[in-house]
Ligand code: NDP
């Protein structure tokens with residue numbers, strides 16, 4: 059048998075039985091969500107696949123050689139005080155995740171472009187009424203975060219006809235898309251009608267989507283007022299500012315998949331504001347088969363002495 063792997067995925071209770079062992083047929087697989095494994099000794103286990111792991115996880119798994127995140131984001135792991143400093147942390151990058159995210163982003167942009175919220179209201183009132191419908195090319199979508207997800211969303215929005223601009227920490231060259239680096243934020247915002255957040259949560263991005271930023275978006279574009287869409291992390295947005303901006307007309311609408319506190323508390327005013335679409339952190343869920351195949355591939359590379367892919371830069375925080 060090869061070295062064992064411990065799995066502590068918050069969503070493990072919903073996966074089909076046997077799927078973990080099938081993915082690693084030649085290893086002992088310790089699934090923490092199995093009642094028999096709750097107290098298992100994890101010393102000597104070199105690999106961990108985790109998503110919202112137990113608070114004592116790193117105190118128990120003291121001999122890790124590689125840690126795999128169950129998702130693309132790693133803020134949930136980097137925030138653990140007892141995370142071992144020198145163990146590589148690998149995030150999940152896969153077309154199954156990227157495609158799902160782009161589907162969600164394109165759908166939200168189209169819902170706002172085509173005023174779907176109002177048409178749904180009209181339908182409930184059995185009201186036959188047309189609204190002005192700008193074409194995608196008249197609207198500029200600004201994407202904050204041009205990584206694996208942001209770049210794919212940019213291409214697909216472009217295919218739909220949107221004018222797309224992008225902003226990232228370091229300057230990117232993407233065909234047909236005007237890009238800005240960190241210093242170009244204001245110029246980027248000034249032409250953005252639909253702002254899409256696909257940023258990781260770091261000390262730099264925490265609270266970045268706030269009243270000051272919303273006030274810099276293009277205010278008289280084809281949608282009337284700018285729209286804010288976020289599927290990165292809720293910690294990057296200030297929800298009071300979003301609600302206020304919607305109420306006073308700085309923003310004309312929003313689509314939110316991520317929240318400061320999840321699940322979004324029932325008392326949040328965001329649930330009931332007009333032209334707001336809310337999804338429960340479901341824009342791009344990790345496909346379990348694809349995730350396990352990715353981890354198996356990375357372990358095979360590691361054991362063959364090849365470099366791991368998608369290793370998180372701890373300094374940058376993503
Ligand atoms: P990547 O690491 O590939 O890309 C991150 C992008 O953000 C890069 O372009 C990076 O810039 C940019 N960035 C980071 N920090 C800053 C900063 N301070 N200022 C400007 N730009 C910055 O991540 P992914 O695209 O794979 O994923 C992005 C995030 O999406 C994840 O971290 C996760 O939080 C979220 N996510 C949400 C899901 C959901 O279902 N809602 C599903 C999957 C992911 P640069 O290119 O210069 O490094």
Ligand code: OXD
Nearest residue numbers: 129130131342343344
């Ligand atoms: C992720 C997520 O980071 O689902 O993959 O949020």
